[in-house]
Amino acid sequence: IFAGTPDRPALGRAEVSLTIDNAAGLLPIEFSEVTITRTLFRTGESEYQINGAPCRLLDIQELLSDSGIGRQQHVIVGQGQLDTILNSRPEDRRAVVEEAAGILKFRKRREKAERRLEATEGNLLRLQDLVREVRRGLGPLQRQADAARRHDGLVAELRDIKLHLAGHEIAGLQARRERLHDTRARHDTEDRTVRARLRELDTAVLEAEHALSALGDDDLADALVRVESLRERGRGLRALAAERQRGLERELTAAADTGVVETLVADAAALRADLESVAQESRTLEGPAADVEEAQRRLEAQRAELVETEADDAVERVVAVRRDLQAGREALQRGAAELGRVEARRQSIEQRLAGLADEQRDGRSELARAEEESAELGGVLEQATARRRLAEDSRHDVETALRQAEGEAQRWRARAEALAQALEDARARTGAARVAGLPGVVGPLVDHLEIEHGAEVAVTAALGDALRAVVVDGGPVAREAVERLKAGDAAGMLVVLRAGAPLADGRVAPPGTHPLGNCVRTDVPALETTLARLLDGVLLVDGDWREALDLALANPESVFVTRDGDCFGGARVWRAGGDAQAGVTQAALEEARERARAADAARSAAEQAFAGARAGLEEAHTTEVSAQDAVRAGAERRHRALVLLEQLQRETQARTAELEQLAGELDAIRRRHEDDDARVAELQLVLPGLEAAEQDAQARAAKLAEARAALRTNEERVAAMRRDVEVRSAALDERRSLLERRLAEVETRLARDPEAQAAAERHRAQLASRSRACSALIAKLDTWLATVGSVHQRVGERRRIRSEEAGAAGRRLDGLRSERGGLEQQLSVLREQVSRVEIEEAETRMRLEAAVEKLRAEFDCEPAAALDAPAPDVPDGTTLAGRARELERELRVMGPVNPLALQEFDELRERHDFLTAQLDDVKESRKELMRVIRAVDREIVTVFEAAFEDVSRHFDALFATLFPGGSGRIFLTDPGDMLDTGIEIEARPSGKNTRRLSLLSGGERSLTALAYL
Secondary structure, eight states: OOSOOSSSOOOSEEEEEEEEEOTTOOSSSSOSEEEEEEEEETTSOEEEEETTEEEOHHHHHHHHHTTTOSTTSOOOOOTTOHHHHHHSOHHHHHHHHHHHHTOHHHHHHHHHHHHHHHHHHHHHHHHHHHHHHHHHHHHHHHHHHHHHHHHHHHHHHHHHHHHHHHHHHHHHHHHHHHHHHHHHHHHHHHHHHHHHHHHHHHHHHHHHHHHHHHHHTSOHHHHHHHHHHHHHHHHHHHHHHHHHHHHHHHHHHHHHOSOHHHHHHHHHHHHHHHHHHHHHHHHHHHHHHHHHHHHHHHHHHHHHHHHHHHTOOHHHHHHHHHHHHHHHHHHHHHHHHHHHHHHHHHHHHHHHHHHHHHHHHHHHHHHHHHHHHHHHHHHHHHHHHHHHHHHHHHHHHHHHHHHHHHHHHHHHHHHHHHHHHHHHHHHHHHTTTTSTTSTTEEEEGGGGEEEOTTOHHHHHHHHGGGGGEEEEESHHHHHHHHHHHHHTTOOOEEEEEOOOOOOOOOOOOOTTEEEGGGGEEESOHHHHHHHHHHTTTEEEESSOHHHHHHHHHHOTTSEEEOTTSOEEETTSOOBOSOOTTTTOOHHHHHHHHHHHHHHHHHHHHHHHHHHHHHHHHHHHHHHHHHHHHHHHHHHHHHHHHHHHHHHHHHHHHHHHHHHHHHHHHHHHHHHHHHHHHHHHHHHHHHHHHHHHHHHHHHHHHHHHHHHHHHHHHHHHHHHHHHHHHHHHHHHHHHHHHHHHHHHHHHHHHHHTHHHHHHHHHHHHHHHHHHHHHHHHHHHHHHHHHHHHHHHHHHHHHHHHHHHHHHHHHHHHHHHHHHHHHHHHHHHHHHHHHHHHHHHHHHHHHHHHHHHHHHHHHHHOOOHHHHHHOOOOOOOTTOOHHHHHHHHHHHHHHHOOOOTTHHHHHHHHHHHHHHHHHHHHHHHHHHHHHHHHHHHHHHHHHHHHHHHHHHHHHHHHHHHHHHSTTOEEEEEESOTTOTTTOOEEEEEEOTTOOOOOGGGSOHHHHHHHHHHHO
């Protein structure tokens, strides 16, 4: 089909169908016809169908197994094969019965289940090794995963706390920025208002100063002084002119006197009297001059007092004191706040130091506990290591003992099997089966011998073929046995027991030898004499074949054998080397079986010991690993305790240094606070006096204009007095000089009388002219004085008005300046507040920007997310910041962790679960296979028992039919093992006393085989 033909093309597949009539229901399927189809593809693959339904080849084999159809489901006995069945082994005869009973399919199922069970053994061991290996690595990885999980939990909690704290900080900074912005806006508004008012006040002060300057710059006082000076000068000149005129008139009078000499003498006397009068008037003017000087001094004092009043800085000092007092109070407030802050900080540091001391004590206690635990764990680890090494040595010893026990058990089992096979062969060769039913037949010799261990080969070499003999009791029994052997055309050897005393051997064994009979014992008392006769003169040599050969050559009458089977001397055939089947006795077989059972028991005990040692080793290894983990954990705890102590010590040192610094700052702040307090108290004590002085100064300022006006009035009065004194003094001086000249002239005239007349006339004319000039001058001076008086009155009135205006302007200027000073102080305070607000706002802005940048860098989120972050739950009595510090300390103490431990642990646990599931599946499969095998065994036993009963019953009936008068039976070789027992056939035709099939004739053998089949 695949190759094609000249008439047909090649195809890719071939198909064949077999239809079976199942009307009788022999096939376990509910169809009267069963069509089995196989489709073979060119690639070699096949598909199977039952009545068109796809199936497996196994399904078809199972279906046909109950019908006897199949390559190995039947047995065909051909021509010439009957004798083969009779001569086959008991197990082969069983196969014929099993085939007839349909047990072969169960055998196939059992073999298939055993193959599958054997195939799963390797998988089971491999899975157990894998599970053990995975479980060994699962514990440490689980601890790492737990640490990583706890670390992740702490990190997540710390992140939530820090995120909430960052949001809280940002919210606080934003609120503070808004408050500072509002404060700054309010201060800006106040600043603008104050500045506007200051500008208005500056304008008003300038206007007032200009007005005051204008009032002070009109020169009215100077003009008034000049007018008064002119008036007084005019008065003095008029008085002088009047006095000159009176002098001229007197001169004229004197010149008109007729008695010149007498007149001159009288004039001289009068002149002297006038001079005395002038001197008296001059002395009289000294009092008014002194009064003028005193008035002048009083004016100077009033002027100085007025200057001091004008220069009085009481207001400025009051303003300065108030400013200093306000600054002192603010300094006191700042000092109190700073003192409170530093005191709170100091208390916080002291509390922290107390907490640090407690933590250090706890840390030292923890360190001591960790060191003690480390020491204890070190001892535990050493003990665990020692136990593990002991367990390894014990496992090695037990494993060696197990291998030795297994080897010993295998050796003894093999020896027992070999002995059993050899004994069976020996029994078959002895013909014991032919004579087994005769009375007096003891049995094969080998079944009744017990040979000393190590002498089996020597005894075999000494006894030779006697070991294959059958022991019979007496001659009659021996005769009957021989007859039966002859009748069955069988060969055999007999050992006849006879009564008699043992032989007395008087020979002395050479050194290094001893009788071999001493190495053989028997459970038949009568057999001992026979054995003694058989081994008479046979000596066992302790040495090798060379020594035995030398002894044989030296003692030809004795037989010397070695433990290796060498036999020399005597009349026997000398033999070099032993028989491989030496020592095949029932006792040896029993001993071998006993040794095999003992070896099996020892092997079982060794297996149990090995399992216990392996479990102990695993337990010791687990204990050691746990101890190592505990030691590592203890070392980590000790390291964490040391690190924590170092951190606490560093923090304690830093806190102590900070506390000392704060103590210095606190002392300095207290001193400054005390100084400020003393300064404020001093200012408060000074302020009332200064305020009173300020009120006095204000009152004095109010009276300043009046004082100035009074001063000007006094100045005018003193100037008038001075001018009056000066005019009177000048008049007196003029009169004195005139009188003195007149007196000198009179005295001169008296001395020159004759010549004086003419001169007197001339002089009289001059005097008249001069008198007229003085009169004219006096008239002009009167007119001029009237004019000056009018001007003086007008200037005085104007000066009074200006003085009042200047006083009002001064008071207004003082008020404006006082208000301006207050506003300037307020503006200074506002500027200081604005400066502080700007600094705080800049600091807040920088802190806010830093907080936002830190938030974005650490948490990779925007401020809105931080502001919306909820507050994590913390234990009662713990703040978020304190919880964050605790978490950070725990993370520092925890140290680095494996971040992939969780993933690795999950993967390894998944692999462990998978391998465990696979192992459970394999175990379940093995259990299922064992259940199948047990079920198949039960089915085989049940079917085989029923089939054997039928075959046995039919064999007896058919044998009796085929051999009238004869008897035959079939029996099991091992009825206790129905699974593996063989089938033996026993046939005794009529007239023959034989049971062995090999002794039957050809026709009898054929009929027996026919009856069996």
